[in-house]
Amino acid sequence: MIVTAPVELKRESEANSLALPPNETDVSAKDQPRNRDPRGHSRASAAKGPSLIIEAGRRTGLELDNLWAHRDLFYILVWRDIKVRYKQTILGAAWAVLQPLFGMVVFTFLFGRLARVPSEGEPYAIFSYAGLLPWNFFATAVTFGSNSLVSTSNLITKVYFPRILVPTAALGAALLDMSIAAVILLVMMPICGVSYHLSLLLLIPLSALTALTAAAIAIWTAALNVKYRDIRYALPFAIQMLMFLTPVIYPVTFLPTRWRWLLRLNPLSGIIEGFRSAIFGRPFDFIGLAVSILMICLLLVASTYVFRRMEDDFADII
16 A cells, blocks of 8 residues: 555556646547537527627518608709709809700701701791600709719718618709700790690699609619729710700601601600690690600619619628
């Protein structure tokens, strides 16, 4: 016993030296999954409280309830665009009158007097102004709407809200310009020998159709402009070319009958012809308006789908 006791104490001390420190725990690979939940999170951290996991998803619906909840923000964005539109300008809102008025004078001289473009028996000044009224609204709304997301990048990267409100709010300032220009039209009509008709009231729904057309194109181009900055350079050229493919300075009857169906695929064609019918008190081309409404609906669905598919990546690439 005197000899073996030190040997047993030595073996016991060696075993204690090989053991893990008291503050460490030996967890084998077999026992490790017991401390994890099926998602791989620690059970100890889960015991402290519920955890919130945010996963990105692709949304394609319009979510009208969410848009209605942010309607106050929409009004603020519209008012901001109206104030910024003519900030630090000398003429201010007078540009809303001068643009279509100068365009009417130039078109009347070049196409009405020199080129002798037919105006269906109506004064060419009012005829061209009736086409410039919705066209200028469309071109202005699309131009500002397509650049709206890029110009508000600081707001988009910091605060959540439905991004589709930004390009649609750009229509507010353009709609105000169109309203001012419409008043000038009413003043010029008796001067040019055009009488008033009850059909002038139909300019309101026709203006709404123009706004929907501009909103569809603005939503689509705004989404593309975030990822492809070539849009801001190609869009002005495309709008300029589109004006000659739209009956702004000429009537639909100016084209041969076999080619008129191509012109009807442009939703602005039926709208502009509707403007002229309302101003001059002529019968409406309801088939052309129906085709325009159908094309507007298709454009709205397609542009909204593209916008919602790309919306989740705006804050990362803008």
